[in-house]
Amino acid sequence: MLTQHDNDLICRTGPGTPMGEYLRRFWIPAVLSREIPEPDCPPVRVKIMSEELVAFRDTNGDVGILDNYCPHRRASLFFGRNEECGLRCVYHGWKFDVNGDCVDMPSEPAESNFKDKVKIKSYPAADWGGYIWVYMGPTELKPELPEVGWAMVPEDHRVVSRRVQENNYVQGIEGGIDSSHVSFLHSGLTPYQRDNPDAPRRRNSGVQPSAMVNDSSPRFIVKETEYGFVYGAQRNSGDDEYYWRITPFMMPFFTIIPGGIGNQDELTYSGHGWVPMDDDNCWMFTYSWNASRPLRPGENHPASDLKLDPRTKRATVNKDNDYGIDREMQKYFNFTGIENGSVQDAGIQESMGAICDRTKEHLGTSDAAIINLRKVFLRGAREIMEGSEPFVPREGSVYRLRSVSLIQDRSITFDETVPRVKNPGHPTLV
């Protein structure tokens, strides 16, 4: 559990909050690259950490992220004209470039130099790995772009998506690093199926390695690293082996789901990150990639299969329709009665309330990674409050990582297995 004070400390990320100031020291995914696909295309509005912004791609192909509100009289630049290397406010024609400079002010006399004195808030932006990333922190502290796996492969080797989730971002991340829930929430095995082995199964009903099902109370080990932390779930497999799922948590939002068992260089990996939209909502970004070949249909994260409202990015299966829960399905096919693994996650995370009341929890041994996440976040937020600089990985190369899923002899330890998450030989094809 957390005190109310500490819960607020990690969950609240608006301008001026300690956690908000901490997160602003990282590059943050804002929108998908394909949402602003070509020069002079329509701008996209996006809210990040309670700041309302617009993303656009100018005539040269450069991307910009500006304050949504025009500094003249605060009209929304979402309605702006994206033309000739700038976004022009349609109220009185003031125009701003990707750096936030006012490059035209046709409503003022030609001899006026007022436009040279006006700037709009702008943030550094980068088109990287299928996302438009934004850096909202102090200029002198800007780290390198993270060299995450999906950014290091050609475009047809990855699939990315984003959608809105109606809960605080910490709840999303906690769900993402909670290895224990996979044996339950995403399980296909119900008592009915156990007793009726020939009962039909559905896609996405959660076919897991048998160790996942037979050992539902794994042991968890967590270790802090130069990119955040790594955690392992160890399950019994037969009499002399363990089934390991080892997951890097990449500061400040990202995990890589342990995939299949096999040659790590040839596997497809998927993962997700949760970015604060405001204190009660977050953006769920997903990524799937394969370093050695283009992705095949169906290798994407299940979230990218969801139908979204194009304006709000909210899934059409949502809390208003109880995520499509089907009690017959729950009885005979899967654990939840909810069809898609990502909807199962979103539904259960939203069910905890917009900001989970962590003063009322009872954490167990299976919550080790969650406890560690809070420790890292709280430490960073407190360091901001004290005026010292918190932990931020500065070099992009520390993000060259993948997850590990394997069955091996019980004598091989977690520490011996952890280096396998590093991916130094990742082909740099960008």
Ligand code: FES
């Ligand atoms: S409000 Fe934007 S130009 Fe006047």
Ligand SMILES: [Fe+2]
């Ligand atoms: Fe999940």
